[in-house]
Amino acid sequence: MSFSWTPHRFAGGALALDVANSVVLRHDAARRIDRFAVSNQMRDFPHAAAEFCAERALFGNIAPVAKENEADFIALREAIDLYFRERILTGGDDQSLAALLEAVAKVLREANPGSVAAATAHSVLRLIAMPDSERMKICGNCGWLFVDRSKNRSRAWCDMAVCGNRAKANRHYLRKKEEIPCGNI
Template sequence: MTTWTDASFLGGHPALDFVNTVAGRTKDRTVERLGEFVDAIDWAHAANVLDDDERENLRARAERAPSEASAALADLHTQREALHAFLLAGVENTACEPAVRDRVKADIEAAYRDAHLSDRFRTQTAWVIDPDEAGLHVLTRRLALTGAALLTSEQRSQIAVCGRCSWLFLDPSPTRRRRWCSMATCGNRAKAQRHQRR
């Protein structure tokens, strides 16, 4: 079971924390942190994407339908990697593959189709995904809405990529000079590597 600590949430936005659920000491995304659907449920709870009751209900539903949970996890992985590739292309000002862009668009469109506009928009999100209606796809739908909110906010210009790993984060500083997702991890590793070279 994965433990979700503050070090798991360095992105500054839930959509970025979502794409950062794959780790690795380099740009290669080699360490999968959502190995089981229950890991995704627990991450979503830690990220405030699910509340306590929703977490327990989703866990029970996944336990009753393991094959459906496996399919939902695979879909979540594909969604995450498409969003990461799309955001990274924007940050690095490189061409984005049409299939990647189409997947991000399809995820957002599906989420809006399933969403209800809330009249409590002053105290909660304007677009609400009902877990009873969305079932095990509640995570993909809510995270797609979160991604859409980031892409339509002013914060999109603050997205940056770590100089050592693949993690994305918001850099709201005026100079946009933040280099690492975390000085304690990637920053120190880069320092150690420079020291070894010397």
């Protein structure tokens, strides 16, 4: 499967969330896609992040994850998703926070300081310390994590141009479907 890193793929509002969102349809085993499992996509990700990520000004150009650190980077990604998803849904717990901090510490100890793994670890720490954590949300369409930076905190989708349009089109379809009388098909 071939795809490109587009601005939509960086709709999380923070590098750590964009990394977690590299798994599409995470909770649908039949349709789940791990973008980092696709050949060369993990290598291409830092270049795209430097162009599209909301935090790009904080880290500038970043290097890809070294081959020997890929497993730690994937473990960090999974810990990010688990902790922040739990934090949004239930307020989080100490176990998932501890696992996330352990993954962050391992990456910071072992990864190249200029790598996407190190930049992601720093992004995690900024998100944990974020004073208005209620701005962190889960997209109502695709399930991606994102930071709602809208003035009135009413954003419901990771990206209005993609998920927002899909959700609105689906609601329109269902309304029209209900309007058709059963005997006129």
